[in-house]
Amino acid sequence: MPFVRVAVPVPALDALTYRVPDALSAPPPGARVLVPLGNRLVTGIVVERLEDSDLEVKDISDVLDAEPFLNADVLRLAVWVAEYYACGVGEAIAAAMPPRAWVESERYAQIADGAAIGDERGMRRKILDRLESGKPVRVDALAKQVSGGVHAVLLALERDGLVALTQPLKGKADAHRTVRTVRLTAQGHDSEATEGTTARLGRRQQELLSLLRAAPDGMDVADLAERGIGASTVTRLAAAGLVSIARRRVERDPFEQAVIGSPAGPAPSEGSHTLTVEQRCALDRLLTLSRSKRFATAVLHGVTGSGKTEIYLRLAEDVRSGGRGVLVLVPEIALTPAVAAAFRNTFGERVAIQHSGLSDGERHDQWQRVRRGAVDVVVGTRSAVFAPVQRLGLIIVDEEHDGSYKQDESPRYHGRDVAVMRASHLNALAVLGSATPSLESYQNARSGRYDLVTLEKRVLDRPLADVQVVDMRDVYAAEGPDAILSPPLRDAIAARLERQEQSIVLLNRRGFATAIFCRQCGAMAECPNCSVTLTVHRALRRARCHYCNYSMPIPKACPHCAGPYLEQVGYGTERVESEIAAHFPGIRVTRVDRDTIRRRGAIAAVLTRFARGEIDVLVGTQMIAKGHDFPRVTLVGVISADVGLGLADFRAAERTFQLLTQVAGRAGRGEIRGQAIVQTLHPAHYSIVHATRQDYAAFFADESRYRKALRYPPSVALVNAVVKARTSRGAMDDAGDVVRALRTDGQTFRVLGPAPAPLSRLKGEHRAQFFMKGTHRPAMRQALLEVLNSRPEIKRRTIVDVDPISVL
Numbered sequence: 001m002p003f004v005r006v007a008v009p010v011p012a013l014d015a016l017t018y019r020v021p022d023a024l025s026a027p028p029p030g031a032r033v034l035v036p037l038g039n040r041l042v043t044g045i046v047v048e049r050l051e052d053s054d055l056e057v058k059d060i061s062d063v064l065d066a067e068p069f070l071n072a073d074v075l076r077l078a079v080w081v082a083e084y085y086a087c088g089v090g091e092a093i094a095a096a097m098p099p100r101a102w103v104e105s106e107r108y109a110q111i112a113d114g115a116a117i118g119d120e121r122g123m124r125r126k127i128l129d130r131l132e133s134g135k136p137v138r139v140d141a142l143a144k145q146v147s148g149g150v151h152a153v154l155l156a157l158e159r160d161g162l163v164a165l166t167q168p169l170k171g172k173a174d175a176h177r178t179v180r181t182v183r184l185t186a187q188g189h190d191s192e193a194t195e196g197t198t199a200r201l202g203r204r205q206q207e208l209l210s211l212l213r214a215a216p217d218g219m220d221v222a223d224l225a226e227r228g229i230g231a232s233t234v235t236r237l238a239a240a241g242l243v244s245i246a247r248r249r250v251e252r253d254p255f256e257q258a259v260i261g262s263p264a265g266p267a268p269s270e271g272s273h274t275l276t277v278e279q280r281c282a283l284d285r286l287l288t289l290s291r292s293k294r295f296a297t298a299v300l301h302g303v304t305g306s307g308k309t310e311i312y313l314r315l316a317e318d319v320r321s322g323g324r325g326v327l328v329l330v331p332e333i334a335l336t337p338a339v340a341a342a343f344r345n346t347f348g349e350r351v352a353i354q355h356s357g358l359s360d361g362e363r364h365d366q367w368q369r370v371r372r373g374a375v376d377v378v379v380g381t382r383s384a385v386f387a388p389v390q391r392l393g394l395i396i397v398d399e400e401h402d403g404s405y406k407q408d409e410s411p412r413y414h415g416r417d418v419a420v421m422r423a424s425h426l427n428a429l430a431v432l433g434s435a436t437p438s439l440e441s442y443q444n445a446r447s448g449r450y451d452l453v454t455l456e457k458r459v460l461d462r463p464l465a466d467v468q469v470v471d472m473r474d475v476y477a478a479e480g481p482d483a484i485l486s487p488p489l490r491d492a493i494a495a496r497l498e499r500q501e502q503s504i505v506l507l508n509r510r511g512f513a514t515a516i517f518c519r520q521c522g523a524m525a526e527c528p529n530c531s532v533t534l535t536v537h538r539a540l541r542r543a544r545c546h547y548c549n550y551s552m553p554i555p556k557a558c559p560h561c562a563g564p565y566l567e568q569v570g571y572g573t574e575r576v577e578s579e580i581a582a583h584f585p586g587i588r589v590t591r592v593d594r595d596t597i598r599r600r601g602a603i604a605a606v607l608t609r610f611a612r613g614e615i616d617v618l619v620g621t622q623m624i625a626k627g628h629d630f631p632r633v634t635l636v637g638v639i640s641a642d643v644g645l646g647l648a649d650f651r652a653a654e655r656t657f658q659l660l661t662q663v664a665g666r667a668g669r670g671e672i673r674g675q676a677i678v679q680t681l682h683p684a685h686y687s688i689v690h691a692t693r694q695d696y697a698a699f700f701a702d703e704s705r706y707r708k709a710l711r712y713p714p715s716v717a718l719v720n721a722v723v724k725a726r727t728s729r730g731a732m733d734d735a736g737d738v739v740r741a742l743r744t745d746g747q748t749f750r751v752l753g754p755a756p757a758p759l760s761r762l763k764g765e766h767r768a769q770f771f772m773k774g775t776h777r778p779a780m781r782q783a784l785l786e787v788l789n790s791r792p793e794i795k796r797r798t799i800v801d802v803d804p805i806s807v808l
């Protein structure tokens, strides 16, 4: 008697065991099934088959797929994610599924075209009878009329060619993506031969028929309209039974709109460069690794502008021509269109670009194309690591240090680490590329676990930008504490304006002012739901919380003492923009941050204008520090390099170093040498000193020493847990209970805390946190899960973050 373990989409739940009743044939791992859960019927994924089980278990209700819906390798990866990140297996599998895969109510059945229905009995007969009319019937409606495993029987009927199953995608997201197609019916085909039929038709109708005879796949209504054949002609012929009109789904390429045509993309010559000697060596090494068809991970450490993309392309081409698939992960496509565009130019139709702006329907289409093997190369963000690429041979993680690879909700996986694990499952090569590798990856490269491939020079011997540090303490002394633009930065921008070159000005903080302060009582305007101050957004005339989005009109009087003496303190990008506009009358300045690019496609539009030279100065948050390539940008100004340094986060220095190095790498990518000006209150801080020299090795040495001394990753493994509760007392008490239970004799890890989380209140909930530090992750996870499983009521309110990238 077979049993199956089934993952259901319920947080923190393990796979559940079910029996396969005699009437159903056992579904393979990766297939979807319907199972009873409590008093509901839910869709689940079979994780494994068991021959035996001594558990008293329920039966699965139905089988939705005769073949695996998820590939074996993706399923295995998702199961690993669940275990490693200590989350429910259903949550991990959900991350690997295309949208709507859980929604079964939308499946329809109908008699297949040309079905020869013979003598059928039992369930098969009952179902066929109900489909007799020939119209599609919703499967869930059928299931109500015919009890038993309707889906399983339908799958058998489909296999026998009697029934067609469809799952039309509905809803707004897809509405614009179907086109109406006109096709000749059998009668229409015959009409030519049938005396008198065509003679009675009008000229347009005859024209339509002859057009369609030449188009066996039919023609779109829109194309016909362009040829002067209107809807009335079509409907009249349809009424006469000569043509049929069907909706056809089109796989529109959203990438087209987002990137193609954007001059921010690569020069057309991409892919045709003669490699530099350094590039050649790096490529050869990577080719050797990939052709060995054994698992390997290589860190490609190349300074900004060293031509990593070129190497990715050639490596990918080699893997593809060897018959294997390629996966390319990028932090965010809208912000780094160049890499995606380069792959699109090289691989054309065989590449799928997974874009954060895709609608569910678009994602679903793409997923199916990839799974069908119609695509060899997938370029996408974090979640693309689960893309069902066939015969995967290479995974590239570009800008591998980027924090956006870590998902900040369950499953809290790191796309880079999942990529490496996937490569190891498949004997593939993982390439982690960056100008500023994460400490983790570089440490692995140094210890020999990963291969290290280095590019030390920029292509064409372009020099790195000249970096100047401005000590803002001197500026404040000379110009007062309100100074935002230092004299050197002002002069540098003015010089660019004169020479018609462009500048990028960066501040990693949004809004106009970061707080509202009452001079009478000293209170700050705080978010009612979170323990943070409200940020002033002047253009919107609102004060807003950046964590929960609460907002209110900018107060005119203190909310505490009603005093009128309110002062706005701190500043963000909006203020910098207005400062620059005020200082340089007539300047064309544009701001890019999450406030200005809410609309889909907005960022691409701004970058296009910038690339065309229609903007003099681009002000923005770290978004504009990423991999763009604008040859006319010769100046990058960093307003405050210290944003983030003060945070109680062990990665603060690393993030600062990465940001400054990346941003300095933006200047001078063309013929003219670039300049970077970095304003700071801590000119001697090692992250700033090393970044200005673009000295990764020195930074790595200092930072590793610090991490080792304070026992932070990568010298130990870290697990962060946050317990949420209605009161701060409750959160601390519950976290304290868990911590006490974790502190047992002979454990191999340390437990620190609990303490109120740095963000002690968020979205109305109080938060306490504790850490586990050790060298053996499985022991830490197991101990924590054991304690939490014994306290399900606390577990429900606990966030477990394995390998956190931020502990705030």
Ligand code: ADP
Pocket (backbone or CB within 6 Å): 266, 267, 270, 273, 274, 275, 276, 279, 302, 303, 304, 305, 306, 307, 308, 309, 310, 459, 460, 627, 629
């Ligand atoms: P990275 O990603 O390492 O910062 P890119 O791949 O963006 O660098 O390359 C920087 C620029 O140099 C791009 O405009 C690219 O087209 C160009 N480039 C790359 N390789 C060569 C080469 N061998 N010769 C000339 N130009 C090159």
Ligand code: ZN
Pocket (backbone or CB within 6 Å): 527, 528, 529, 530, 545, 546, 547, 548, 549, 550, 763
């Ligand atoms: Zn809030």
